[in-house]
Amino acid sequence: MTFELTKEFVEHIKELVQQENAPAIRTELKELFPEDITSILYELETEQARFVVNQLDTKLGAKILADLDPNERRDFLKEFTSEEISRYVNILDSDDAVDLLNEQPIRVREEVIALLEDREQARFILDLLHYDEDVAGGLMQKELVKANVNWTVNQCIEELRKQAEDVEKVYAVYVVDDHDRLLGLLSLKKIVLAHKNTKIESLYDSDMHYVETYRPAEEVAELMQRYDLDALPVVNVQGRLLGRITIDDIVDVITEQASSDTLAMAGITGDVEEDDTVWEQTRARLPWLLVGMMGGILAAKFISFFEDDLIIVPAMAAFIPIIGSTGGNVGIQTSSIILQSLADKSGLDAGVWQRLLRMFAVAFINGLIISSIVFGFNLLIGNEVQLAVVVSSALISVIFLASFMGTVTPLLLDKLGINPAVASGPFITTANDLIGYGVYFGLAHLLLDL
Amino acid sequence: MTFELTKEFVEHIKELVQQENAPAIRTELKELFPEDITSILYELETEQARFVVNQLDTKLGAKILADLDPNERRDFLKEFTSEEISRYVNILDSDDAVDLLNEQPIRVREEVIALLEDREQARFILDLLHYDEDVAGGLMQKELVKANVNWTVNQCIEELRKQAEDVEKVYAVYVVDDHDRLLGLLSLKKIVLAHKNTKIESLYDSDMHYVETYRPAEEVAELMQRYDLDALPVVNVQGRLLGRITIDDIVDVITEQASSDTLAMAGITGDVEEDDTVWEQTRARLPWLLVGMMGGILAAKFISFFEDDLIIVPAMAAFIPIIGSTGGNVGIQTSSIILQSLADKSGLDAGVWQRLLRMFAVAFINGLIISSIVFGFNLLIGNEVQLAVVVSSALISVIFLASFMGTVTPLLLDKLGINPAVASGPFITTANDLIGYGVYFGLAHLLLDL
CATH class of the missing domain: 3.10.580.10 (CBS-domain)
Structure with a gap:
C-alpha cells in the first residue's frame, strides 16, 4: 500500500499540466497522501508544480507546503504572491508557518502576516518568530488544548x-x-x-x-x-x-543530527545534498580538502628532510602508505566509538584515564597482530631485519598514538563546546599522518644507523 | 526538571544497598521516572542492582526492565529465577516481553512462558516469537484497542x-x-x-x-x-x-540505524559500544584494519617496483602521503553524499550518469584548486617543474578517480543488496590509495623520462 513514484506517472502528470487539464490532475491526485504529492512536485519544474498546487484545495496545499524540503520550498514560493502565501499560512500549524516564513525575504514575511485572516494565527506566529530554530521555543507549536x-x-x-x-x-x-x-x-x-x-x-x-x-x-x-x-x-x-x-x-531533529554528524565525519561542512548545485557542493567539501592538503604538504616537507636516508634505504619509501593509512584507520575507529558514547548520555561518563586504558588495551592487541603480519611480510620479500623492525615498531607506535588522538580529540572538542563530529575525521587523519611519519623516520634514524 | 545523575547520589544509593535499607531506597527513588532509575542501575554492581529492583513494585520494575540496554539486561537477569522473571514479563508490553525473552537461554524462555499468569500475554508472546527482529512483525506489539x-x-x-x-x-x-x-x-x-x-x-x-x-x-x-x-x-x-x-x-530503530551506519563508515563491524570488553572491541575493529593493512602491503609491493626511480628522484617519496590522503578524503566525501541520498528516498533516483557528471564537475573545481596550490608549493621550495607537473597531474587524476569510486561503489553495493555504508569507508580508502600510487608513479615514469 506504499505509494511508489514511477517515471510514467510523473510523465503523465507533466502532460496533464501542459494541457492545463485541471480536473484530470485533481482526479489523479485525489487518492494520494499529501506526502506523495510532494514527491511528485520534486520531479516537476517550479512553474508546473505551482499549477498543480493551485488546482488542489487550500488545506491539502498547506499540508504539501509543510512537507516540502525548505530549499525547494523557498524557490517554489518565489512564484507566489504574498496574498496566495497568506492563504496557506493561515491554516498551517504555527510551527510550520514560522519555518516557512523564516525562509522568506523580510518584506514578504511582513506582508503575509499583515494579510492573515486568522488574527490568532498572526499572534501565534509573531510569538514564535522570536525564537532561534535550534531551541525548544523554535520547535514548539502554539496549537494545543x-x-x-x-x-x-x-x-x-x-x-x-x-x-x-x-x-x-x-x-x-x-x-x-x-x-x-x-x-x-x-x-x-x-x-x-x-x-x-x-x-x-x-x-x-x-x-x-x-x-x-x-x-x-x-x-x-x-x-x-x-x-x-x-x-x-x-x-x-x-x-x-x-x-x-x-x-x-x-x-526530524534526530535524523538531521545523525546525517549532519555523518557528513561532518566525512569532512563535509554544512548540510549538503546530492542534488545541490556544483558550487554548493564544492564550497562544502573544499575546506577539509585544503586541511588535508596542508597536512600533505607538511608531510612532504617533513619527508624531504630524510631524502638522504631514502637514497641509502629506498625500500623505506614503500612503507610510507601503510604507516599513514593504519594511523588514519585506527584514529577514525577510535574517535567514532568515543563520539557514539558521547552522544549516548544514559549513565555517568567514564573518566579520560579509564577510556584511554581500554583503548590502549585494544590498540595493543590490534597493533601486535598487524605489526607481526607486516614483519613476516618484510622477511618474506627479503627485506633486511632492521627495516622490518623499524616498520613494525613504527606501526605499533602509530596505532597507540592514533588511539590516543582518537580518544582525546573528540573529548577535548566536546569540552570546548565544539561539535566533536565536525573536526574528528579529517583533523585526526591529518594529525595521525604527520605523527606517523615522524615516528617512522625517527625510528629509522635510530635503528638503521643512518 | 531533567534528572541529573551525580556521583554523590550513586554513592548514597550504594550505601543504602549495603545497609540493606529498603525503606530508604524506596523513598529516594519514589520521585524518579523509571528511566532515571535505569541510569542509576548502570552504575551499580549486578547484585546491588538486583537488590534495588526487588524493593520496587513489579510494575515499576517491569518498566525499568523494558528500558534497560539489552546487553546489560541479559547479565542482570542471570541473577533472577524464571519465576521472578515471569512476574515482570506478565505485565510488560508484548513487544518488550519478546525482546527480553529472546535474550534468554531457551530453557529460561520456555519456563518463563509456562509460568505466566496472564494466559493472553503467553499467547501474544508465542505469536510474536515467530518474527525476526528486523521486520514489522518483530517490532509490533499485540496490545491495541x-x-x-x-x-x-x-x-x-x-x-x-x-x-x-x-x-x-x-x-x-x-x-x-x-x-x-x-x-x-x-x-x-x-x-x-x-x-x-x-x-x-x-x-x-x-x-x-x-x-x-x-x-x-x-x-x-x-x-x-x-x-x-x-x-x-x-x-x-x-x-x-x-x-x-x-x-x-x-x-529507536532510526537512532540505531544511524549509529551503526556511522560505525560501519568508520570501519567497525557490528554494534560496538565504548564499554564493551576489550575483546569485543578488538574483534569489531580488526577486520577492516587487516583490509587496510593488506592495502598497505600491496602499496609497498607496488612502490618497491619503482625503487630505482626513487633513487634517481628521491623527492618523489615526499609526495606519497598527499596522493594517498587526498584520494582518501575525496572518496569518503563523495561516498557519504551518495549514501545520504540513497537513504533519503523522497523522489525518483537520479541516474548513475547524471550523478557522475555532477560529481566530476565538483571534482574538477576542487582538483584544480588543490593541484594549483601544490604546484605553487613545489616551485616555491625549488623542486623541478617536471616533478611539480607530475605531482599535480597525479592529484587531479586521483581526485577524479576517487570521485568515480566514491560514487559507483555505494551504488553498486546497494544494487547487490549489501549495506553500502558497511564497505564504503575503508574499502574506498584502500582502493583509492592503490589507484593513486599507480597514477603517480605511472605519470612519473612517463613525464620524468625514468
Missing part, C-alpha cells in the same frame, strides 16, 4: 470541541491554573473513560515532563527519546504554558 | 475501558470487520467528540497507512517518518489486524 484545573471533564470536552479543528493531534489536554501555569496533563484516554462531572483536579497527572523555551533542540530530542514522549509542553521561566513540541518534529 | 465496524461509539468506549489497563498509549481505535480485517481507524479525539449512539461505520477513517508483517524495519521507519505517524497497524497477507508499531520503537 488546555483546560483549567477547576473545570469538569465536560467543560474540558467542550474546549476540545472548540479546538478540535486547529489541533490535529491532541495526545493530551494540558492542565493549567488561573495564571496559565502548567500543572499537569490529562490523557485523552482518561477523558474518554471519566464521568462527565468529575473535576479535572482529581483526575490529572502532575508527574510529567516539560521544558523551558531556551533549552537546546538536542536536549529536547534526548528527553523525548529517553522518556518515550509523544508531546512535550514548553513553558517560560515563570512556568506559564506557551506551546508544545510533538514527536514528529523530534524525529 | 479494536472495535467492530458495526458497533456504536458507546460499545467502543466500553471496549476501551476493558483494554485501558493493558494499552498504555492508545492513539486510535482500530476498526475491523467480522473477520478481524482492518478497515480503518478512529482517533480518540473523534470518540470524545462523537455522540454515544453514533455508529462507528459512519465515523471512522478508511484513509490510513498499514504494513504487512514481513516488511523490513527500515521500510517501516521510513513510512512512519514520511507520513508523521504515531502508530502503524500491522496486518497479515489476508489483511487481518495482528498488532501495531508505535513511534517510540521507530525512534
Whole structure:
C-alpha cells in the first residue's frame, strides 16, 4: 500500500499540466497522501508544480507546503504572491508557518502576516518568530488544548470541541491554573473513560515532563527519546504554558543530527545534498580538502628532510602508505566509538584515564597482530631485519598514538563546546599522518644507523 | 526538571544497598521516572542492582526492565529465577516481553512462558516469537484497542475501558470487520467528540497507512517518518489486524540505524559500544584494519617496483602521503553524499550518469584548486617543474578517480543488496590509495623520462 513514484506517472502528470487539464490532475491526485504529492512536485519544474498546487484545495496545499524540503520550498514560493502565501499560512500549524516564513525575504514575511485572516494565527506566529530554530521555543507549536484545573471533564470536552479543528493531534489536554501555569496533563484516554462531572483536579497527572523555551533542540530530542514522549509542553521561566513540541518534529531533529554528524565525519561542512548545485557542493567539501592538503604538504616537507636516508634505504619509501593509512584507520575507529558514547548520555561518563586504558588495551592487541603480519611480510620479500623492525615498531607506535588522538580529540572538542563530529575525521587523519611519519623516520634514524 | 545523575547520589544509593535499607531506597527513588532509575542501575554492581529492583513494585520494575540496554539486561537477569522473571514479563508490553525473552537461554524462555499468569500475554508472546527482529512483525506489539465496524461509539468506549489497563498509549481505535480485517481507524479525539449512539461505520477513517508483517524495519521507519505517524497497524497477507508499531520503537530503530551506519563508515563491524570488553572491541575493529593493512602491503609491493626511480628522484617519496590522503578524503566525501541520498528516498533516483557528471564537475573545481596550490608549493621550495607537473597531474587524476569510486561503489553495493555504508569507508580508502600510487608513479615514469 506504499505509494511508489514511477517515471510514467510523473510523465503523465507533466502532460496533464501542459494541457492545463485541471480536473484530470485533481482526479489523479485525489487518492494520494499529501506526502506523495510532494514527491511528485520534486520531479516537476517550479512553474508546473505551482499549477498543480493551485488546482488542489487550500488545506491539502498547506499540508504539501509543510512537507516540502525548505530549499525547494523557498524557490517554489518565489512564484507566489504574498496574498496566495497568506492563504496557506493561515491554516498551517504555527510551527510550520514560522519555518516557512523564516525562509522568506523580510518584506514578504511582513506582508503575509499583515494579510492573515486568522488574527490568532498572526499572534501565534509573531510569538514564535522570536525564537532561534535550534531551541525548544523554535520547535514548539502554539496549537494545543488546555483546560483549567477547576473545570469538569465536560467543560474540558467542550474546549476540545472548540479546538478540535486547529489541533490535529491532541495526545493530551494540558492542565493549567488561573495564571496559565502548567500543572499537569490529562490523557485523552482518561477523558474518554471519566464521568462527565468529575473535576479535572482529581483526575490529572502532575508527574510529567516539560521544558523551558531556551533549552537546546538536542536536549529536547534526548528527553523525548529517553522518556518515550509523544508531546512535550514548553513553558517560560515563570512556568506559564506557551506551546508544545510533538514527536514528529523530534524525529526530524534526530535524523538531521545523525546525517549532519555523518557528513561532518566525512569532512563535509554544512548540510549538503546530492542534488545541490556544483558550487554548493564544492564550497562544502573544499575546506577539509585544503586541511588535508596542508597536512600533505607538511608531510612532504617533513619527508624531504630524510631524502638522504631514502637514497641509502629506498625500500623505506614503500612503507610510507601503510604507516599513514593504519594511523588514519585506527584514529577514525577510535574517535567514532568515543563520539557514539558521547552522544549516548544514559549513565555517568567514564573518566579520560579509564577510556584511554581500554583503548590502549585494544590498540595493543590490534597493533601486535598487524605489526607481526607486516614483519613476516618484510622477511618474506627479503627485506633486511632492521627495516622490518623499524616498520613494525613504527606501526605499533602509530596505532597507540592514533588511539590516543582518537580518544582525546573528540573529548577535548566536546569540552570546548565544539561539535566533536565536525573536526574528528579529517583533523585526526591529518594529525595521525604527520605523527606517523615522524615516528617512522625517527625510528629509522635510530635503528638503521643512518 | 531533567534528572541529573551525580556521583554523590550513586554513592548514597550504594550505601543504602549495603545497609540493606529498603525503606530508604524506596523513598529516594519514589520521585524518579523509571528511566532515571535505569541510569542509576548502570552504575551499580549486578547484585546491588538486583537488590534495588526487588524493593520496587513489579510494575515499576517491569518498566525499568523494558528500558534497560539489552546487553546489560541479559547479565542482570542471570541473577533472577524464571519465576521472578515471569512476574515482570506478565505485565510488560508484548513487544518488550519478546525482546527480553529472546535474550534468554531457551530453557529460561520456555519456563518463563509456562509460568505466566496472564494466559493472553503467553499467547501474544508465542505469536510474536515467530518474527525476526528486523521486520514489522518483530517490532509490533499485540496490545491495541479494536472495535467492530458495526458497533456504536458507546460499545467502543466500553471496549476501551476493558483494554485501558493493558494499552498504555492508545492513539486510535482500530476498526475491523467480522473477520478481524482492518478497515480503518478512529482517533480518540473523534470518540470524545462523537455522540454515544453514533455508529462507528459512519465515523471512522478508511484513509490510513498499514504494513504487512514481513516488511523490513527500515521500510517501516521510513513510512512512519514520511507520513508523521504515531502508530502503524500491522496486518497479515489476508489483511487481518495482528498488532501495531508505535513511534517510540521507530525512534529507536532510526537512532540505531544511524549509529551503526556511522560505525560501519568508520570501519567497525557490528554494534560496538565504548564499554564493551576489550575483546569485543578488538574483534569489531580488526577486520577492516587487516583490509587496510593488506592495502598497505600491496602499496609497498607496488612502490618497491619503482625503487630505482626513487633513487634517481628521491623527492618523489615526499609526495606519497598527499596522493594517498587526498584520494582518501575525496572518496569518503563523495561516498557519504551518495549514501545520504540513497537513504533519503523522497523522489525518483537520479541516474548513475547524471550523478557522475555532477560529481566530476565538483571534482574538477576542487582538483584544480588543490593541484594549483601544490604546484605553487613545489616551485616555491625549488623542486623541478617536471616533478611539480607530475605531482599535480597525479592529484587531479586521483581526485577524479576517487570521485568515480566514491560514487559507483555505494551504488553498486546497494544494487547487490549489501549495506553500502558497511564497505564504503575503508574499502574506498584502500582502493583509492592503490589507484593513486599507480597514477603517480605511472605519470612519473612517463613525464620524468625514468
